Amino acid sequence: MAGAPARPFTILVIGRSGQLATALARSGRAGLHCIGRPDVDFDRPETLAAAFAAHAPALVVNAAAWTAVDAAESDPEGAARANRDGPALLARLCADRGIPLIHVSTDYVFDGSKGAPYVETDPTSPRTVYGRSKAEGERAILAAHDRAIILRTSWVYSPYGRNFVRTMLNAGAKNPVLRVVGDQHGNPTSADDLADAILAIVDTIDRDGWHDAYAGLFHAAGSGDTSWHGLAVAALQEAARAGQPMPEVLAIATADWPTPAARPQDSRLDCTRLHDVFGIRLPWWRDSVARVVARSLETPPA
Template sequence: MRAAPILVIGRSGQLATALARSGRPDLRCLGRPELDFDRPETLVAAFAATSPALVVNAAAWTAVDAAESDPEGAARANRDGPALLARLCAERGIPLIHVSTDYVFDGRKGAPYVETDPICPRTVYGRSKADGETAILAAHDRAIILRTAWVYSPYGRNFVRTMLDAGAKNPVLRVVGDQHGNPTSADDLASAILAIVDRIGRDGWRAAHGGLFHAAGSGKTTWHGLAVATLQEAAKAGRPMPEILAITTADWPTPAARPRDSRLDCTRLHDVFGILLPHWRDGVARAVARSIAPGAA
């Protein structure tokens, strides 16, 4: 008898792409147009068609600045859709793994955030994700929420790929150097999620598995530090190394305020699941190598 699949919500984003590229035959990735949070009936139909054993929500509204002018759209994607997922999973008694963000914090703690720290989002995007967390946990007691941060990969739109493109065209770059966080490889995050899936499959569901977890790359840096590391890796392969100037947040205004220090403490993830994501520099080296390899998209 064929085992029930793992349903991945999302298809074109960085995390969904990383999950799909894992090559696992038990994953079923669904996204737009056949599955769309703006059309709730498509979620109901997807559950009926796949009868999943577990669901991973890798879909979200991640356009932080655009959310400021479309709070309703952000809420549908980051609160309402995930809340419906949680209810559907609760009806079937199956676990849900949902990905959230460091933007639920205001960045003013001055130390890495733990899961029990009070949230205080400063942006529409952050509020929509925080509301999604609350709705999921209220609807389902077998929900795992993984807060992550500064996600990059060799595919899609992200900071590392933007720096590679900018560094190839400009002799001088100006990058914000007073915001601190944990860069996270989408591939490493996907591996962590699949490890959690396997742990639940092996040991069964336990009460300790539920709730909030922080899941980000080990180590910390600034956007300037991430840019330098990215272009240093590219320079090893013969690409030009531009001058990278550190600027302040005030020098680079954006519609949505960024947390100044959103470092995440990932101790609970290690204590419960035995998972520690690799250092962000290792992930950057891999992402750069794949991004600039001959034939890379």
């Protein structure tokens, strides 16, 4: 008599409405459960404990964060609760159960002055409240749990929700001329590609078990780099191929577009370690933009 089918490797995703959580949920992965507010709230620790009891996860992905970079400047306590204290609690809960945690961090932990792509061993030097809260979150997680994987990513966009690519598509459909910062450089990252990378890591752990080499910091961003201006032009060119008017896109300096939070000028990430340890390399950013724009034009703006 055949035995009962194996139980799926249960993945609990904290965060439900963000770009990454949406991409993970849309993957259709068996055993994956996305939960978020009001059911789970970092400010109410008992909700996290209840979620662990209800789902008995084999692995947790933290896709929840305070990502409003400018708003964080006026609410550092709120940013710290979301990006440091909550993830630290999550790491302790995972450590208590002996299960891995995959946590998503950001290129904003760097100040952008290196002049070359950052590697995981470069010292953090955040210029913003948001970046500082994320760097503090990284340290708290690594101190609390020896089976934590932290993925630093950058410039995340997707076919859903609010993000730079969709903002440019909407603006380009309405305005003949756009002005976009051209002197900041980084790695555009599709949320779908990042979700695929996370699930590939999960597959490796499910198949091979945990190895100490998996722990620690990894950079996980789209292959290749550009400026915000370059990303805008690429997205709008794809939209023009689908029939949307192509505006003139003017490159401007950071000084011409002041924001409450200072953005890093060059936050490119070297993702070699992710490939060396897990065999993962995210797709070329330009190819991913084409896919995301095609889907975005089918999805009403949020």
